[in-house]
Amino acid sequence: MIRCYPALDAGPFDPVWRVVRARWMVVRQEVALNHRLLWSWLAALLALSMVLAACGSAPPAQAPTTAPATTAPATTAPAPTTAAAATAAPAPTEAPAARPGRGAGDTLRLLYWQAPTILNNHLAFGTKDIEASRLILEPLAAVDPEGNFVPLLAEEIPTVANGGVAQDFTSITWKLRKDIKWSDGSDFTAADVVFTYQYCADSKTACTSVAAFRGIKSVEALDEYTVKITWEAPNSYPYQVFTSQRGAIIQRAQFEQCVGDAASTAADCQAANLAPIGTGPYKVTEFKPGDVVVYEINERYRDPERPFFKRVELKGGGDAPSAARAVLQAGEVDWAWNLQVEAAVLQQLASQGGQGNLVTYNTANVERLLINFTNPDPALGEERGQLSQPHPFLTDLKVRQALALAIDRKAIAEQLYGPAGYPTCVLLWYPPFAQSVADIFTDCDQDVAAANRLLDEAGWQPGPDGIRVKDGKRLSMLFQTSVNTLRQKTQELIKANWAAIGVETELKSVDGSVFFGSDPGNPDNIGHFFADIQMYTTGATEPDPTAHLCGWISSAASQKENEWRGTNNMRWQNAGYDALCDQLRNELDPDRRVAIARQMDALIVSDVAMIPLVARPRVAGASKDLKGYNPSGWDAELWDIANWYK
Amino acid sequence: MPEANPPVDNPPVGRAQLAAATRAQFTRPPRSLWNDAWRRFRRHRMAVAGTVVFLGLVLFVTCGPLLARNDPRAIDFSKSMLAPSRAHPMGTDDLGRDMLARVMLGGRISLAVGVASMLIAITLGTLVGALAGFAGGRVDSILMRLTDLFLALPVVPLLLLLIFLFRDALRRAFGPETGIFILIVSVIGLLNWMTVARLVRSSFLALKQKEFVEAAHALGIGEARIMVRHILPNALGPIIVAATLGVGAAIITESVLSFLGLGFPPDTPTWGRLLFDGQNFLDLAPWMVLWPGFLIFLTVLSINYVGDGLRDALDPRSRR
Amino acid sequence: MARYLLRRLLFAIPTLLGISMVIFAILALAPGDPLAQFAADPSVPPEVRERIRESLGLNDPWYIRYVKWLAALLRGDWGYSFASRVPVLDLIVQRLPQTLQVVGVAYLVAIFIAIPIGIVSAVRPYSLFDNLATTFAFIGFSLPTFFTGLLLILLFSVRLRWLPFIYDSTLKVVNWETLWLQVRQMLMPVTVLALFQTGSLTRFVRAAMLENLPADYARTARAKGLSEQAVVLGHVFRNSMIPVVTLLALGVPTVFTGAIVTEQIFRINGIGELLIKSIQNSDTPVVMAITFIFAVLVVLFNVIADVLYGILDPRIRYD
DSSP, X not given: OOOOOOOOOXXXXXXXXXXXXXXXXXXXXOOOOSHHXXXXXXXXXXXXXXXXXXXXXXXXXXXXXXXXXXXXXSOSSOOOOSGGGOOOOOOOOOOOTTOOOTTOEEEEEEEESSOOOOOXXXXXXXXXXXXXXXXXXXXXXXXXXXXXXXXXSBSSOOOTTTTSBOTTSSEEEXXXXXXXXXXXXXXXXXXXXXXXXXXXXXXXXXXXXXXXXTTEEEEEEEETTEEEEEXXXXXXXXXSSSBSTTOOOOOHHHHGGGSTTHHHHSHHHHHHHHSOOOSSSEEXXXXXXXXXXXXXXXXXXXXXXXXXXEEXXXXXXXXXXXXXXIIIISOOOSEEOXXXXXXXHHHHHHHHHOSEEEEEEOOSOXXXXXXXXXXXXXXXXXXXXXXXXXXXXXXXXXXXXXXHHHOOHHHIIIIIIGGGOEEOSOSOOSTTTOSSTTTTSSSOOOOHHHHHHHHHHTTOEEOTTSOEEETTEEOEEEEEEESOHHHHHHHHHHHHHHHTTTOEEEEEEEOHHHHTOOOTTOTTSTTTOOSSEEEEEEOOSSSOOHHHHGGGSGGGBOOTTTTTOOSBTTOOOOHHHHHHHHHHHHOOOHHHHHHHHHHHHHHHHHTTSEEEEEEOOEEEEEETTOBOOOOOTTSOTTTTGGGOXX | OOOOOOOOOOOSSOHHHHHHHHHTSSSOOOOOHHHHHHHHHHHOHHHHHHHHHHHHHHHXXXXXXXXXXXXXXXXXXXXXXXXXXXXXXXXXXXTOOBHHHHHHHHHHHHHHHHHXXXXXXXHHHHHHHHHHHHHOHHHHHHHHHHHHHHHHSOHHHHHHHHHXXXXXXXXXXXXXXXXXXXXXXHHXXXXXXXXXXXXXXXXXXXXXXXXXXXXXXXXXXXXXXXXXXXXHHHHHHHHHHHHHHHHHHHHHHHHHHHHTTOSSXXXXXXXXXXXXXXXXXTTTOTHHHHHHHHHHHXXXXXXXXXXXXXXXXXXXXXXX | OXXXXXXXXXXXXXXXXXXXXXXXXXXXXXXXXXXXGGTTOTTSOHHHHHHHHHHTTTTSOHHHHHHHHHHHHHTTOOOBOTTTXXXXXXXXXXXXHHHIIIIIHHHXXXXXXXXXXXXXXXXXXXXXXXXXXXXXXXXXXXXXXXXXXXXXXXXXXXXXXXXXSSOOTTOOOOSHHHHHHHHHHHHHHHHHHHHHHHHHHHHHHHHHHHHHTTSHHHHHHXXXXXXXXXXXXXXXXHHHXXXXXXXXXXXXXXXXXXXXXXXXXXXXXXXXXXXXXXXXXXXXXXXXXXXXXXXXXXXXXXHHHHHHHHHHOTTOOOO
16 A cells, blocks of 8 residues: 655645655556647647737736835935934925824725834834834834935924934934823833833844944933933934834833843733724734734824724735736735835736835835855865855955956846846945935946956956856956845856856855855855855945944954854954944944045945945835825834825 | 556667567567556657657756856846846846846756755655565565654754755765765655655555465475565566656655755855745746746646656556 | 564664754854845944844854754743744744645645545556546656746736735634635645645556556456446555655654745745745755654654555564
8 A cells, every 4th residue: 555645735844745746656557648638638738838828918017117105215305313413303204184083984904014023113023013003003213215314102303403412412402392191091201112122132132123222321211201312322323212113112011020030931922012092093902923913003003084994904815926916917006015026027017907006215224236255265274264264265356346347236236136126336325425316326237348357357367168267367257146036136246247257156056045044054154155256135224324324344344253144244354444434333423424434435436345336215005995005114114104095 | 556567578679679570570579567568658759749848858967058148146236136037047146146147157056956966865765665565564564664764853953964964075075066966866865765665665565465476485486586586576667757746746745945044055046045045036027936846847737748758658557 | 563663762862863963063064144034234233243143042052052053942931033033933823824725735735635646547457548648747846936927927927917826824824705705816836835835746546546457356356246336436446546645644744844936936924934934044044943843753654654555454463
């Protein structure tokens, strides 16, 4: 007797063997064999292709035109990004007079292809959790798409001018609104803000937002509605605490017993993590972790006219292409998050689907190539990737310049990313550093001839196989990135570009959870960087670029000694850049800060430590009748959901 | 259960000559298992057709690239997603690469992976199954629990672990392409032997009770020799079929590995990878999905027919 | 019989211990990071990730973690999910109904379609019906579910707009109208899965019937003057069902783990979806719980299948 399992599907137990079993099941079976059978197969195949042809009757969208976007790709008004200049600019949402009041709308359907698993912002394990929690939990201030702070739970944005920020930048004092109620009816006070800090200050709580609280000496309630945050050293960016994505305030009464291990183990706290009490426009009525969140209006929300929708349903799961179909083609949802889909498919869906629009909004994200300045040769054993082992040829500036010159960034951005990418020569592509996307692609057009010239000058001569050699070293590189269709196609394009200048490239793709993981024993992650080139997207999460730019200083090199956890994983060593970082950290004048940041950016590009490829706005999909949305790249995209309407 | 023919040694003379020489005589030529099998196989028309198609596919992927006009890796956005035409008989993909050239290049690897990993799975499975079935008792019990263990393992984390442990070492020892080839082939083989083992075990359990085995015992033939010379040839039917079916399964498995980023370098266009990459273009450029899908289907099908013909040919009860 | 059962069940304990240890080691040693979803987000720097790994206990050696896990399990504690910070069992209980509903129904549909088709195919081998059924079977298991799923979505959700392709798990069936909604949303996933399973099952039923049709007892029954229908349904079918029923019993554990691809395509919050997401996010307690329950079911249903085999076929003796 054969023991086989009927094949249900291809899944983790099965992708590999259930299919196999299904086939081996036929082992003792007679399969009817004759000509009629073959013909019926062919007929079936024909029928299948006809169905497909019917489905795909639309002509392919050839020209990559800019898709309809409701928000401008880049704003022209320079936005203040730094401390003293931050103002309490009102959110620029259009609120027409005809806009109906609270609860006039029915259900708003949101689709996230990653499903939220927890609603406590501070324990969030991904952007989807932060977004889902934002309808309930709010920070003191939000950041609008232009990078301006918008007070939510605070009366105003503290500045040096209004005395809220200390002259020496060692403290900030927030004045809270006095009319805010939690959804259970109790008052929102300074005690809740202080408690939020205490909650995350205990490392056993395992807050994932803990980076925002670094360097804090104390958080104290001066009175019931005033909170003062003091740092151990002057902090040129004092707004990172209690604002934007990771600054949500949790209710002290609800979480008081949840500090430390109890945060995850105590039953009450587990329940609280899934249904936090908040100050936001909605409260949760039903939450199935990893699947769906259903919200209803928080009747105690401060604005009596908002929100418009009675009910919000945030569904999770699936993948980005099918989410794009749901909003653009089938019209099953009102909003779909992060449509990372190949340009050709996305444009076709947007232009032919007829049910929705693409919404792009700026972030600081740039897809870039990182160059390894140390030798990743496995033969080096323990010395692999150490600063003592310089890279055999990537330390040659001319080689790096040639690599950068050979890449056709325009083709990558236009053909692969489409509406979700602009070609860029720089990392800081958003105001106030750049005024429009035309400014960021100026002098880095592909120039194969110039690249070849550079290599010739540097003495790299083509060998018999066309690959350049010098002193017995071949220009042959390992290029790694995470598994993602767009990235794999970019890899292939760059490989072809480099082949044109006599550089050989071996491609490698690593599963995302491994590539972006931080476990010290995992040699395939970005921290170890055991390859010559790697590619991924990163960028500041706040309008201020200090944290991001200063991540690449020499002392932050990721090495065996720090268990490969340094942020400078390319191990670039540049004293001039380190000095600029020090300057940036100590400079308080906003204009000069912008100038220093641009200098740092220019140094990265001119020394070719990184090769910026594509500036990546985020792309969402909205149904045609949805209005009032104003997603921000500096905050959760649902930050102003109270203003959305139909 | 099939009636088992005790194996008879092949005469060293060429079978065809012998057959011709003895046709006029009253005595039939000495028939062996293999002789019979070949005769039955030839009569199985679809099996012969399957063999022809499969050999055609092999020819297509091995010699095709030599004749192809287009470079499978040449990217040209001006030719993006062209429908099949004279210049591009299978159309082009979204990066403007010729699908025919890509399908031929990818087929080499897909077919090679299929055959090689099947060999590993079959060898392992036969070994475990034969041992368990023949020895019985404690050995059987332990080996079958081992099979349970493998059936219950979560595949994805296991793959991550295996790749993580061995990718670098193999890449260093054999170079990127060969190293990954060895790794993938052994991973697929290692995860797929269980069904073969069960199959072989049940055949052995049934066969070892048969009279001809008892006769062999009575003649004083050693255990190992009985296993290899007497039981194994009679259990070959299911093994060969499992083998032919395994080829198709391995091709599909490789595509899942590619999908998880655990397979070949991303620029290697195996059939499975082409299928996965093309799925979003199903309504935009259906030829990007249909051709690799059709070729996998054709391969699996033709191999299934060959396997079916072999099974019937090796089953002495078959009336053909 | 009882002794045999007792022995098998006793032997299952060390087997399961061994399996659990191997699975745990694999999960612990495989690379991955629960916080990898933040990718290269500079607001979650590497040292923060390290602190969180530490506080989740991920930095202990695997054997220590295994002993802790086993000790907790013996007290009935399956641990809590890293991503949701709720007990693992709660998550599984929450998702089991959807999986049973969709995957279970698909399994039943497949059985009910496959058995009659298989019987007719076997009674009239190489007829037109048989050829069509064979074609169907081969198409069924040659097309991957991601492909058939997408095809159905394009046809019925996008072109015709008849069926939704986002499964609404908050829907509660209270009256005919909601029942209809539930049927509508289950239609496509069940079809995709059933198509995939029916194919192989049909072949299996057909083969089992073919083996028995020319058997001596069938000839005897016919010689006694029974009608062909009575022979096929009364005698041959019953005997042919022995391997089929065993096979079906062995397939039950796979219903529990759900259908990963199909669940993901249609956004059904089943066990399969939970499992693959937990693997991707290195949510080890969840992966461990699901795979271990699966292993228990595999071992258990192996025993059940063997016992069933013995009950259905009295010639088999246990020793």
